[in-house]
Amino acid sequence: MPLDDLGRVERRITVIGAGLAGALFATLLARRGWEVEVFEKRGDPRLRGYEGGRSINLALAERGRHALRLAGADEAVMTQAVMMRGRMVHFSDGRTSLQRYGRDDSEVIWSVHRGELNIVLLDIAERAGVRFHFNRGLESVDFDARIARYLDERDGSRHQAAFEALVGADGAGSTLRQAMAAETALGERSEFLDHSYKELEIPPAADGGFRIEPNALHIWPRGRYMCIALPNDERTFTVTLFLPNNDLPNNDLPNDDLPDGDGHRDGGPSFASVRSGADARALFERDFPDALPLMPALEEDFQNNPTGVLGTLYLDCWQLDDRAVLLGDAAHAMVPFHGQGMNCAFEDCVALAEHLDATADRAAAFAAFEAERLPNSRAIQAMALENYLEMRDRVDDDDYLLQRALEQK
Numbered sequence: 001m002p003l004d005d006l007g008r009v010e011r012r013i014t015v016i017g018a019g020l021a022g023a024l025f026a027t028l029l030a031r032r033g034w035e036v037e038v039f040e041k042r043g044d045p046r047l048r049g050y051e052g053g054r055s056i057n058l059a060l061a062e063r064g065r066h067a068l069r070l071a072g073a074d075e076a077v078m079t080q081a082v083m084m085r086g087r088m089v090h091f092s093d094g095r096t097s098l099q100r101y102g103r104d105d106s107e108v109i110w111s112v113h114r115g116e117l118n119i120v121l122l123d124i125a126e127r128a129g130v131r132f133h134f135n136r137g138l139e140s141v142d143f144d145a146r147i148a149r150y151l152d153e154r155d156g157s158r159h160q161a162a163f164e165a166l167v168g169a170d171g172a173g174s175t176l177r178q179a180m181a182a183e184t185a186l187g188e189r190s191e192f193l194d195h196s197y198k199e200l201e202i203p204p205a206a207d208g209g210f211r212i213e214p215n216a217l218h219i220w221p222r223g224r225y226m227c228i229a230l231p232n233d234e235r236t237f238t239v240t241l242f243l244p245n246n247d248l249p250n251n252d253l254p255n256d257d258l259p260d261g262d263g264h265r266d267g268g269p270s271f272a273s274v275r276s277g278a279d280a281r282a283l284f285e286r287d288f289p290d291a292l293p294l295m296p297a298l299e300e301d302f303q304n305n306p307t308g309v310l311g312t313l314y315l316d317c318w319q320l321d322d323r324a325v326l327l328g329d330a331a332h333a334m335v336p337f338h339g340q341g342m343n344c345a346f347e348d349c350v351a352l353a354e355h356l357d358a359t360a361d362r363a364a365a366f367a368a369f370e371a372e373r374l375p376n377s378r379a380i381q382a383m384a385l386e387n388y389l390e391m392r393d394r395v396d397d398d399d400y401l402l403q404r405a406l407e408q409k
């Protein structure tokens with residue numbers, strides 16, 4: 001292990017990915033006096049606007065806020081967060097009902113904009129002394145020589161940099177994970193759902209305010225499919241429509257007689273049958289009639305926005321001796337039905353920073369981190385999946401469906 005001029009173990013680390021987990025983890029270590037460099041595939045979002053193609057806003061829970069507090073980021077993040085006191089259920093007949101998360105406003109969750117959150121975390125990390133290298137996508141790693149190679153997608157130029165150890169915060173499609181898998185068996189497997197999602201928007205009202213109750217997570221449960229909407233501080237809502245990928249045959253339809261469902265006896269909507277903006281309008285007219293007038297650009301949004309896939313990533317091993325370790329979605333991507341992927345990634349950051357800081361034996365720190373966090377992430381992945389399965393399969397029990405569907409976030 002390299003020593004500095006005074007004979008102390010050098011506390012230096014390289015993080016791959018400046019997303020939510022990468023920026024937070026880098027801050028936590030820099031605040032403990034570590035020298036931290038971060039390499040990010042995309043450009044600096046503070047210069048060019050946020051380019052992330054994934055969910056626009058996220059539910060931030062106490063688990064995540066605890067990590068933000070330790071990084072000194074909570075106050076800045078909370079200035080842009082919108083409180084969600086509970087779930088506002090929109091029934092098919094137009095009735096709505098607010099179900100509080102807790103007794104009072106001390107037990108709430110928060111809606112945060114992914115891009116704004118990322119920018120706040122980058123600023124705080126930089127102030128803590130973290131050095132960022134944007135437009136540097138990890139391409140390959142020579143673990144023996146401890147050299148990482150990066151691609152600048154703007155001009156195709158290639159760069160390399162030495163490292164002591166790599167931390168993979170490069171998301172579900174992690175390149176570092178691929179490189180580690182070439183060195184050691186990670187036991188990787190991915191399971192994709194037969195449902196996908198599409199993001200849509202409710203813009204501000206004509207007077208500039210919110211069009212519907214801002215301090216709630218809105219949900220339109222409809223059996224095998226549903227919509228949710230989370231508020232943004234610029235008075236918009238991000239709506240997420242979850243639909244099956246394919247129609248089910250008639251005799252396999254569990255929700256034909258669902259009292260608050262759509263009542264029709266065809267295969268039910270899916271991304272195979274709802275393909276155009278006009279199809280989306282027809283779906284909303286029939287199943288989400290109170291949401292339709294809130295979304296003047298529904299057709300354009302549906303056609304222009306990508307359809308996102310949903311899956312769970314399992315690994316049996318998150319580390320390569322003292323040279324590399326994975327955290328966040330790179331280690332344990334999960335379906336979003338519990339709203340805990342980012343919160344869980346933030347908990348990883350705290351745990352890894354603590355283990356690294358507690359010992360000069362980096363391999364032992366990585367192993368202790370994995371031993372602590374892998375079972376936790378498995379439990380959260382299972383809960384997220386359970387919610388999805390229960391929502392999908394037990395839809396003949398209306399009360400049960402509502403209870404479970406609404407417990408998702």
Ligand code: FAD
Nearest residue numbers: 017019020021041059138170171328329339340341342343
């Ligand atoms: P990411 O956010 O994916 O960041 C990875 C970063 O690495 C990116 O900046 C990327 O550009 C960069 N990168 C990728 N490849 C390379 C490379 N080769 N070299 C360098 N950099 C690279 N979680 C919640 O807690 N609450 C929610 O309400 C919630 N809702 C969700 C809704 C949806 C529809 C989805 C899909 C997810 C949701 N999640 C939610 C989960 C959450 O989005 C993730 O868990 C979280 O983003 C994980 O953070 P991360 O930093 O590990 O990965």
